[in-house]
Amino acid sequence: MSKAQLVFIPSPGIGHLASTVEMAKLLVGRDDRLSITVLIMKFPFDNKGTTTQSLTSDRIRFLDLFHETSSTADPNSKTLFYDYIENHKTQVRDVVSEIVSKSESESTPRLAGFVIDMFCTSMIDVANEFGVPTYVFFTSSAGFLGLMFHIYTLQQDITELKDSDAELNVPAYANPVPAKVLPSVLFDKEVGFTMFLNITKRCRETEGIIVNTFTELEFHALKSLQDDHTIPNIYPVGPVLNLKGGSPNEAQNSQSEADIMRWLDDQDPSSVVFLCFGSMGSFDGDQVKEIARALESCGHRFLWSLRQPPPKGNIELPKEYENPTDVLPEGFLDRTAEIGKVIGWAPQVAVLSHRAVGGFVSHCGWNSTLESLWCGVPVATWPMYAEQQMNAFQLVREFGMAVEIKMDYKMDFGMKEMPVMVTAVEISSGIRRLMDGSDEIKHKVKKMSEKSTVAVTEGGSSYNSLGCFIEDVIKG
DSSP, rough: OOOEEEEEOOOHHHHHHHHHHHHHHHHHHHOTTTEEEEEEEEEETOOOOOGGGGBBBEEEEEEEEOOOOOTTOOOTTTTTHHHHTTHHHHHHHHHHHHHHHHHHHHHEEEEEEEEEEEEGGGGGGHHHHHOEEEEEEOOOOOOHHHHHHHHHHHOOOOOGGTTTTOOOOTTTOSSSSEHHHHHHHHGGGTTTHHHHHHHHHHHHSSSSESOOOOOTTTHHHHHHHHHHSSEEEEEEEOOOOOTTTOOOTTTTHHHHHHHHHHHHHOTTTTTTEEEETTOOOOOOHHHHHHHHHHHHOOOOOOEEEOOOSTTTTOOOOOOSSGGGGSSOOOTTEEEEETTEEEESSSSHHHHHHHHTTTEEEEEHHHHHHHHHHHHHHOOOOOOOSSTHHHHHHHHISSSSSSEESSSOOOOOTTOOOOOOOOOHHHHHHHHHHHSOOOHHHHHOOOOOOOOHHHHHHHHSSHHHHHHHHHHHHHHO
């Protein structure tokens, strides 16, 4: 029986690592001919380390890659992230050399290819040195992948569209895409736009692109990609989710989780709105107060994951507040004690799965989007960075499965420039429409939840697509 080994290279960041780990577990669970080595890069500013002990498998191993950031490196450099990944090439080469030498001398599975994150496309060079194919594991939507290829095909400067009311016709989307929801990186003519084009160019050089989505959700986008024969093979295999919850990069307080779940147990079905903005989502004090006023005025029961932003200009992850009263309106916790609960870190999947939760105010990260659909919880969109505005656009306009609080809200990572304030009136209006509004949206989300389950079960669209990927890897 031919056995094959894949090398997975996720980019730093919990959202990318979590999806990659789940993908690796899915593959080895599906086919015992496969084994996987996951190479883990840690953000230079992430002090918490990466914990993978709970993810052990006899056919998945995790190797931490260590790289010291140059003392002369500019922390505000626009190329810092990409340079950081590039500087890991030597270590990756050394690890892969060891894998190849062992496979030649021992009964170790042969190296069959690399599976890399979209931000790690420079690692294609290393795969080429060893004469093995590269696949991209794309942790965003098929729609966004289609946008990338469309912008690359246009080869025209779109930075002039910044802050305009222009719209783009993109084959992967059924509706015209407002320029205001395009990722900020596209409007950075100096560095970002060029990097975006280069990533897309390198994606075209790969053997295939594994996308964390499913046909029933993104039929239009996937068809447009598959109809374009200049694009590599597309494998929609999602939703690939960590349904057991927890966080791969830090040990969480189980007592805190138990407390949250007990509180939810005491609430009526579908009565609670859950507010959570991802591992890098946080707001300044003035915006926090607007959210608090909105929650008081709309009167819905709420569970609010509140995180403290890093100091202005610093590239760090949000932290827990030692005392949330420091940032909340005076008396807020007392006045809302009967209807709400303010927490730090949230066990997101466990919360979304709870019968008491009826709506989700979300940053619309793609993992969170898939989790909310899987759990059948409608969303009020409040995107922050990266491609989250595009995800919000899909949820509201393309799918009709969400309401909008703000679709074009943008925040710089590091909070060097504060975005426009979202008022308490806008927030409370969005929450009311989410919790009290259209039954049509709730019905659509419930149906898509059912379809997402079918997609990954035997005979489903994603199950079959994953099988095609495995066979392509094995036969080389």
